[in-house]
Amino acid sequence: xxxxxxxxxxxxxxxxxxxxxxxxxxxxxxxxxxxxxxxxxxxxxxxxxxxxxxxxxxxxxxxxxxxxxxxxxxxxxxxxxxxxxxxxxxxxxxxxxxxxxxxxxx
Amino acid sequence: xxxxxxxxxxxxxxxxxxxxxxxxxxxxxxxxxxxxxxxxxxxxxxxxxxxxxxxxxxxxxxxxxxxxxxxxxxxxxxxxxxxxxxxxxxxxxxxxxxxxxxxxxxxxxxxxxxxxxxx
Numbered sequence: 001x002x003x004x005x006x007x008x009x010x011x012x013x014x015x016x017x018x019x020x021x022x023x024x025x026x027x028x029x030x031x032x033x034x035x036x037x038x039x040x041x042x043x044x045x046x047x048x049x050x051x052x053x054x055x056x057x058x059x060x061x062x063x064x065x066x067x068x069x070x071x072x073x074x075x076x077x078x079x080x081x082x083x084x085x086x087x088x089x090x091x092x093x094x095x096x097x098x099x100x101x102x103x104x105x106x
Numbered sequence: 107x108x109x110x111x112x113x114x115x116x117x118x119x120x121x122x123x124x125x126x127x128x129x130x131x132x133x134x135x136x137x138x139x140x141x142x143x144x145x146x147x148x149x150x151x152x153x154x155x156x157x158x159x160x161x162x163x164x165x166x167x168x169x170x171x172x173x174x175x176x177x178x179x180x181x182x183x184x185x186x187x188x189x190x191x192x193x194x195x196x197x198x199x200x201x202x203x204x205x206x207x208x209x210x211x212x213x214x215x216x217x218x219x220x221x222x223x224x225x
Contacts, residue, residue, distance in 0.1 A: 001168070034211035036151075043201055043215040044143075044151065055213070087151055091210040094165055095141070095153035 002026055002090055004098035012106040013078055021073045021101045023088035028068045032092035035064055035073045038100075039084045047086075048073065078103075108132040108214040112202045115219030118192055126219060128185040128202030133214075136160070136180040139205035141212050142187045144198035144221075154200070156209055157185065165209070170196075192223045 003026040013019050023033065031051035036044035046055045048064035051071055061076040075082055083105060088098040114126040128140065142154040155166045155176040164176050175188040185202060199220050203212025 032210070038151075043217055044212075045215075046211065046213050049206065049211050049213075089151075089153075089211060094167075094209075095156065095211075097143075097151040097153060100150045 002029060002093050002096050004088060004090055004096050006086075006088060006098040006101050008101060009099065010102045010104065012104055014106045015078050015080060017078045019075050019078060019103065021086055021088075021103075023066075023071045023073070023098050025069045025071075025090055025092075029090045029092035031067050032090055033064075033066070033071050034089045034091065035062075036087045036089065037082075037084045038087065044087065108204065110202050110204060110214055110216035112200060112216045112219040115200065115221045117222045117224060119225050120192060120194055120223055122192055123188070123190045124192060124221060126187040126189065126200055126202075126221070128187075128216060130183045130185065130202075130204065133204065135183040138207075139209055140176075140178065140185040141203045141205055142176060142185075143201045143203060143212065143215075144196075145201070145218075146195070146198045149198075152198075155187065156205065158209070163209075189221070192221075194223050197221060197223045 005024045033051045035048040038044045052064045085102045109131045111129045118124045141156045157176045173191045178185045199218040201218045202216045204214040206213040
């Protein structure tokens with residue numbers, strides 16, 4: 001089974017900051033990686049697929065990169081609406097989610 | 107617009123069964139796979155199962171294999187999750203999600219239905 005890790009588990013930041021979340025796979029998954037944003041009590045929302053493709057309607061301050069085993073999600077300038085939990089998910093072999101990164105106010 | 111709506115959650119005793127339903131609309135349902143994903147209270151997301159567009163291929167997460175069964179009825183635009191021999195650790199919000207293409211990521215998600223397994 002493919003295991004996913006994320007770092008950091010919690011990230012404290014301020015509006016306007018540039019932040020980066022890292023996701024690592026236990027084996028190569030090519031670019032079969034998605035990123036989701038989830039707010040309390042809500043369903044996950046797709047942000048990025050195929051490691052770097054922005055889903056329709058997602059602000060351009062979000063970007064994804066990486067391949068094989070290491071991936072990053074970057075938010076170029078944090079907005080108040082961005083404080084949430086972020087999950088990566090591999091879909092190269094079945095599906096596995098990372099444990100999540102909570103982005104909170106510094 | 108695409109809509110996915112789960113139902114069927116509730117409180118059930120350990121060892122009993124429950125069936126979740128997911129109603130989909132706004133897209134060509136028979137052309138897309140569907141996922142179930144769950145989230146225990148205060149925990150992260152866990153992939154549960156996926157079914158192909160025609161129902162011929164089904165895959166499960168290790169923690170539910172042999173106990174849960176995913177199925178679909180393309181005539182009704184419905185997906186189901188039959189959950190047997192439920193355990194307290196199955197307590198979670200269960201989300202249904204449309205597969206983007208060919209067993210990949212979920213591009214549209216429902217709001218979830220809560221299953222509580224407790225005596």
